[in-house]
Amino acid sequence: MTVIAAVDRSERAPGIVAHAAELGEAIDEPVEVVHVLTRNEFVSLERTNVNETGETIPTGDVVQIAADIAAEAIERADIDATPVGLMGDPANEIVNYADDDQASYVVVAGRKRSPVGKALFGSVAQSVLLNSPVPVVSVRVE
Numbered sequence: 001m002t003v004i005a006a007v008d009r010s011e012r013a014p015g016i017v018a019h020a021a022e023l024g025e026a027i028d029e030p031v032e033v034v035h036v037l038t039r040n041e042f043v044s045l046e047r048t049n050v051n052e053t054g055e056t057i058p059t060g061d062v063v064q065i066a067a068d069i070a071a072e073a074i075e076r077a078d079i080d081a082t083p084v085g086l087m088g089d090p091a092n093e094i095v096n097y098a099d100d101d102q103a104s105y106v107v108v109a110g111r112k113r114s115p116v117g118k119a120l121f122g123s124v125a126q127s128v129l130l131n132s133p134v135p136v137v138s139v140r141v142e
Contacts, residue, residue: 001104005033005073005081006094006128012109013073015141020107021079023137029104031081034097035070036090037062062087091127099133106132109141 005020007013017033024031037045042062049057066085074081086093098106110125129136 001029001102003027003029003031004094004098004101004103004106005031006090006106006108006124007033007035007070007073008090008124009035009069012141014077016107016109016139017073017077017079017081019137019139019141020105021077021081023105023107024081027104031079032084032101032103033070033074033081034084034086034094035066035073036086036088036093037066037069038090039088042087059087090124091131094124094128095131095133103134105135105137107137107139109139 003020003024005017007016017031020031020033045062045065046057049055063085066087067083068085070083070085074083084097086097094106094108097103106128108125108128110123125138129138
């Protein structure tokens, strides 16, 4: 079993990783840091690569880019963890990964949004909280 830290590219990522590491240490489980590249991010990468090289990006390379983003968050938090890259809808991919990985916990951090903003734009953290098959720890990272 593992503790999963779900991170984005924000400045909050190292804080999320640090909280997950504390939890992992407390329950003696390893930490995996997950970053999910969205379809829009993939399309943007694909366009850039096609424009520059004339070739598409293999899916494995896209997943590696996501893992590299997770690795960057691990490095900035200065802890021991395993980076994991995924591609798709962030909330769905995190929930599915937690289920498949038989995780003990998922650690997420939400953004400050008004109730109307949450209703209109959704929230990855909120969706993970509502749909995760394992306990979710929501942290506030300044």
